[in-house]
Amino acid sequence: MGLSIYYQGRIKDRALLPQLFSAVEYICCELEWEHKRFNQPGAEGLFFAPDGSEPLSLTFDADGLLTDFRYVALKLEPDEAVKGIIVKTQYAGADAHKAVIDLFRWLSKEYFSEFELSDESRYWETGDEAVLRESFERYDLLLNAVARALDTFEERDGETREQTADRLGRYLEERFGASVRRIDTLD
Numbered sequence: 321m322g323l324s325i326y327y328q329g330r331i332k333d334r335a336l337l338p339q340l341f342s343a344v345e346y347i348c349c350e351l352e353w354e355h356k357r358f359n360q361p362g363a364e365g366l367f368f369a370p371d372g373s374e375p376l377s378l379t380f381d382a383d384g385l386l387t388d389f390r391y392v393a394l395k396l397e398p399d400e401a402v403k404g405i406i407v408k409t410q411y412a413g414a415d416a417h418k419a420v421i422d423l424f425r426w427l428s429k430e431y432f433s434e435f436e437l438s439d440e441s442r443y444w445e446t447g448d449e450a451v452l453r454e455s456f457e458r459y460d461l462l463l464n465a466v467a468r469a470l471d472t473f474e475e476r477d478g479e480t481r482e483q484t485a486d487r488l489g490r491y492l493e494e495r496f497g498a499s500v501r502r503i504d505t506l507d
Contacts, residue, residue, distance in 0.1 A: 323417070323455065325444070327424060328404030329435035331384040340431045341366050344378060347423060358389070365389055373412035376420065377405050378427075404436070414456040417441060418449065 331337065341357055348355035348368045354375075355368035365379025367389045379389040388405045409417045421437075421444050428435035437444050443452035473488060 323410040323440045324406055324408045325417075325420070325424075325437060325439050326404055326406045327386070327435070327437040329386045329428065329432045331380055331386075331431055332433045334380065334384050336431050337364060337380060340378065340427065344368065344423070344427075351419060363387060363389075370409075370412040370416035370420065373409045373416060373420070374407045376407050410456075414441075414453050417456070418443060418452055421452075 331340070344366055345355060345357065347353075351370065353368050353370050355366060357366045358364065363379050363381050365377060365387075367375045367377050367379065369375040375389070377386070377389040379387050381387050386405060409420060412420075421439060421441075424435075424437055425444070428437070439445060441452045441455035443449070443455075473491065475484065476487075479487070
């Protein structure tokens with residue numbers, strides 16, 4: 321559980337990759353974000369991460385499509401059903417998440433012929449920082465409440481893991497209702 325973004329795209333021209341990578345590396349240095357550039361057969365790219373975020377990928381295959389650097393690094397074939405990259409940014413905080421979205425907004429205009437991004441905070445879609453902060457507060461409240469519930473959840477002798485998980489699910493549903501089912505649909 322945690323607030324995530326999903327994105328996919330195609331570079332306008334592979335000749336723009338050095339310029340794109342240099343621009344993102346500069347931004348990463350300015351923001352003190354970890355980053356690494358690489359070039360491997362079939363893909364070249366860059367991954368970067370604000371503190372607390374999963375790494376974000378700007379890795380392009382031979383056709384200029386974005387791919388997750390983890391597939392390249394681990395030499396895995398991506399699942400056909402998964403087209404794009406999913407990254408959890410919840411633990412980096414609202415300011416880092418905003419910076420990532422703002423970076424992608426700029427990159428999408430400057431370097432991509434096709435680009436889609438879905439943001440669970442709804443900042444990408446709305447451009448409204450108040451919506452972003454409210455989403456982060458809601459996720460933080462829910463995560464803290466679930467953590468507290470887990471700390472006090474009693475184990476029962478003779479209960480299987482599945483039974484404990486089912487009981488925990490019912491408890492959370494009773495305690496937190498719709499927020500456990502789908503936090504991002506609440507307004």
